[in-house]
Amino acid sequence: MVKAIQVGLGFWGFDWTKEVIPQVPTVEMVAYVDANPEAIARVQAELGVPQNKCFLSLEEAARSVEADLVIATLRTEAHYPVVKQALELDFNVIVEKPFASTIAQAKELVALAKARNRILMVSQNYRFQPAPIAAAEMIGAQKFGPINLVSIDFRRHAPSQGYRYWDMPDPLLADMSIHHFDLMRMVLNDNPKRVSCRTWNPAGSPFGHHPTGVATIEFEKGVIVSYRGSWMSNGPATPWAGEWTIDCSEGEIWWTSRDHFMGKAGPDRLQTRERDAQPKQVELAPVEYPDRRGTLAAVAKVIETGSVPARFSSGEDNLYSLALVQATILSAFRDGEWVEIAEVMERV
Known part of the structure; x- marks a missing residue:
């Protein structure tokens, strides 16, 4: 099992929490993060997420749980700072597209992932x-x-x-x-x-x-x-x-x-x-795990096995998209x- 922290519980992030993550059995959720208390309250009330798994910052979650993966499901402009922070905390990362706002930011994240020997995947679900x-x-x-x-x-x-x-x-x-x-x-x-x-x-x-x-x-x-x-x-x-x-x-x-x-x-x-x-x-x-389930299952498998499959959408590959x-x-x-x-x- 790959232990994961989800960061970003807004409109699209909530859909990941409800519809995608529970259908990938190789991923175990250990924490949910959002700076907005209302987003935290929603996943607790509507999805039954326990309070002790919810945090207002990634740093707080990282101090409290052990995890292998950060699932970044935030608005585009928040991708770069959150992915950078996750990599600096030595997490592997899967992030929604586009994974950065500029090529310079994207290159920086790719280089950081290489330097930290971490996996950076972009969820190109199609x-x-x-x-x-x-x-x-x-x-x-x-x-x-x-x-x-x-x-x-x-x-x-x-x-x-x-x-x-x-x-x-x-x-x-x-x-x-x-x-x-x-x-x-x-x-x-x-x-x-x-x-x-x-x-x-x-x-x-x-x-x-x-x-x-x-x-x-x-x-x-x-x-x-x-x-x-x-x-x-x-x-x-x-x-x-x-x-x-x-x-x-x-x-x-x-x-x-x-x-x-x-x-x-x-x-x-x-x-x-x-x-x-x-x-x-x-x-x-x-396809065993189609669409977004496929991207999440793929990054979990790479973390578990160390083997990168064909057509894997790494950050480095996604630079050209x-x-x-x-x-x-x-x-x-x-x-x-x-x-x-x-x-x-x-x-x-």
């Missing part, structure tokens, strides 16, 4: 689904030969779906597209080289910043990805991972993932189609100018 795993394996085996083009569409209509963050900067690229960008890297087993991106705010939108955008992303091995995303689409809603078409020299792979929302739940889907043939539905192998987000934002600011990932990675 990786732990059947369809992207199967797609990554097909691409790795070159089932249909080299890739010609990857096309991705994400469509949601936020005003009619309970979206709440109207004033968030870069609501598409920073809040949503990071999932798609990280999946690109996982499925293609490659890192981005440069990007051109445009974003805009449609007429009548309640957003204060741009919820719609398009990007062309070139990867190191030469694959080009055409990405289109919108929080203001009136077209058919896609699953959260978007709809992917991977056109290869000998055929096509189409897939989508995380098709659930407001009581609706559907399985991941993946189809293959050889040239000039009818598409075939592929039966997908189930964070850099792709920041490069698209910078390109959009520059009216679609190509931005090299190296430029973003080197910025202080």
Whole structure:
């Protein structure tokens, strides 16, 4: 059993406490931390967490319990100071995405984890689904030969779906597209080289910043990805991972993932189609611990065994997902100018 302290019991943190952590039997919760007494009172009243497991600071919890792991489920701007403190206290850490606000902060945390010989994992939960795993394996085996083009569409209509963050900067690229960008890297087993991106705010939108955008992303091995995303689409809603078409020299792979929302739940889907043939539905192998449960189970297993599995989203690996987000934002600011990932990675 991996003993864990959760830091951050707000809206999303409470969901982790209630829905995610109890479903990972290899993790034993020894403490819950939040600086807000009301958040502490809520987990005690609604989830029956005992008072002696609740603390107002990580330092206080660290003095009181023995633990292997900190689960950081706070707002983004709090990630850096809390993760840094946890690593300095010699805890392993799993943190929600994005794990830092800047590349400089992210690099500092990665270096600190290495210096302390601690594990730092980013909870890129979309990786732990059947369809992207199967797609990554097909691409790795070159089932249909080299890739010609990857096309991705994400469509949601936020005003009619309970979206709440109207004033968030870069609501598409920073809040949503990071999932798609990280999946690109996982499925293609490659890192981005440069990007051109445009974003805009449609007429009548309640957003204060741009919820719609398009990007062309070139990867190191030469694959080009055409990405289109919108929080203001009136077209058919896609699953959260978007709809992917991977056109290869000998055929096509189409897939989508995380098709659930407001009581609706559907399985991941993946189809293959050889040239000039009818598409075939592929039966997908189930994932033992999907989604956020998968990220938590994965970091617990690494702590227990010391063995890092394929497609593990370490902080060091996730630097390139964070850099792709920041490069698209910078390109959009520059009216679609190509931005090299190296430029973003080197910025202080």
